[in-house]
Amino acid sequence: MTEKKGRPSDRPPEDLKKERDAFIQQFFRKGAQLTEELLRENERLRDKITELESENGKLRAHLASDSAIRDLLRKIEELEQEKRDLVTQSVRMVAASDRFNSRYSEAEGELANLANLYVALSQLHAARNVRHVLRNLKELLAQFLGAGAFSVYLASPDGKELVSIASEGVAVEEIARMPVTEGVVGQAFSKGEIFFDETKDVSKGSIEDPAAVIPLDFNGRTVGVIAIFGTLPQKTEFVNVDTELFKLLGAQAAPALINARLFTDAGRKVPGVQAFLDLED
Known part of the structure; x- marks a missing residue:
């Protein structure tokens, strides 16, 4: 039996293969470049995230510090008010003490005067x-x-x-x-x-x-x-x-x-x- 001659091979021509290979290589290069750029961008974003986290931490610390300062200022104001109240009470107590001492001195003086009058009267009639x-x-x-x-x-x-x-x-x-x-x-x-x-x-x-x-x-x-x-x-x-x-x-x-x-x-x-x-x- 006589063999039949087949059709020419389906393999692409050399020029087309080269073009295809070149395209594939260029595609992969572009992909590699894009990947590198993505990796660099990702790294940059990571750095940016780290920076933002650091700034966020600083802001949180600053806010916490401001809150502590506000609390401290509020406490100072409360203490100042308490001090003013105590000073007012102290002034009132001093005034009350002065009035008491004045009345006591007056009573003491009157008692001494009465004693003098009693002695005088007793001596006259004794x-x-x-x-x-x-x-x-x-x-x-x-x-x-x-x-x-x-x-x-x-x-x-x-x-x-x-x-x-x-x-x-x-x-x-x-x-x-x-x-x-x-x-x-x-x-x-x-x-x-x-x-x-x-x-x-x-x-x-x-x-x-x-x-x-x-x-x-x-x-x-x-x-x-x-x-x-x-x-x-x-x-x-x-x-x-x-x-x-x-x-x-x-x-x-x-x-x-x-x-x-x-x-x-x-x-x-x-x-x-x-x-x-x-x-x-």
């Missing part, structure tokens, strides 16, 4: 004879009122003169008798009013211009006066407690003197109970 009453009266005038020159007067029987029964710091002949119608001493006796000038330096008083004159009252009638002609140098003014002592002496000195005189006249004997039962109203 004496059982006129000499002791006058001695105690002198001590009261010197110690409590700072009197340096003074005289205790009683009215004469005719009521026209004031007669000195005790004095200190002045010549007796200068103040022994005074008319009830003359001078500050006579006016105070006639009017039955306490006299003293709050505007003057009482340590610079004189016989003509005394520092104070205190009428002595007995049973609603003025029977004498205490004339303070001047005080000691350190005593330049009379204060509130002094005026209270003026009133006490004006009300109690005369009864103390008269009671001491009557007690002496009675032989310094205490009357029996019948004497009190027989008293008339």
Whole structure:
């Protein structure tokens, strides 16, 4: 059997093969280049992502720091407000303490004044004879009122003169008798009013211009006066407690003197109970 000759081979011509191979190679080269570019771009993107993550971390840290600062500032403001509140409370407490101390000092001063008045009253009425009453009266005038020159007067029987029964710091002949119608001493006796000038330096008083004159009252009638002609140098003014002592002496000195005189006249004997039962109203 005779073999048939086949058709020419399907293989492409050499030129076409070369062109195909060239295309394939170029395709792969382009693919390789594209792959390299993609890889480079991917690497760049990775670097960019890393950079962004780093910046993001910094931003987060910054935001956290800002938040911490805001918290700190808020805490500082709260503490400042608390401090202001405490300062306000402290000021109020100091003011309250000052008021308390002031009231306490006033109460303490008033208590001391009352004690002085009580001592003065006790000393006046503790004496059982006129000499002791006058001695105690002198001590009261010197110690409590700072009197340096003074005289205790009683009215004469005719009521026209004031007669000195005790004095200190002045010549007796200068103040022994005074008319009830003359001078500050006579006016105070006639009017039955306490006299003293709050505007003057009482340590610079004189016989003509005394520092104070205190009428002595007995049973609603003025029977004498205490004339303070001047005080000691350190005593330049009379204060509130002094005026209270003026009133006490004006009300109690005369009864103390008269009671001491009557007690002496009675032989310094205490009357029996019948004497009190027989008293008339």
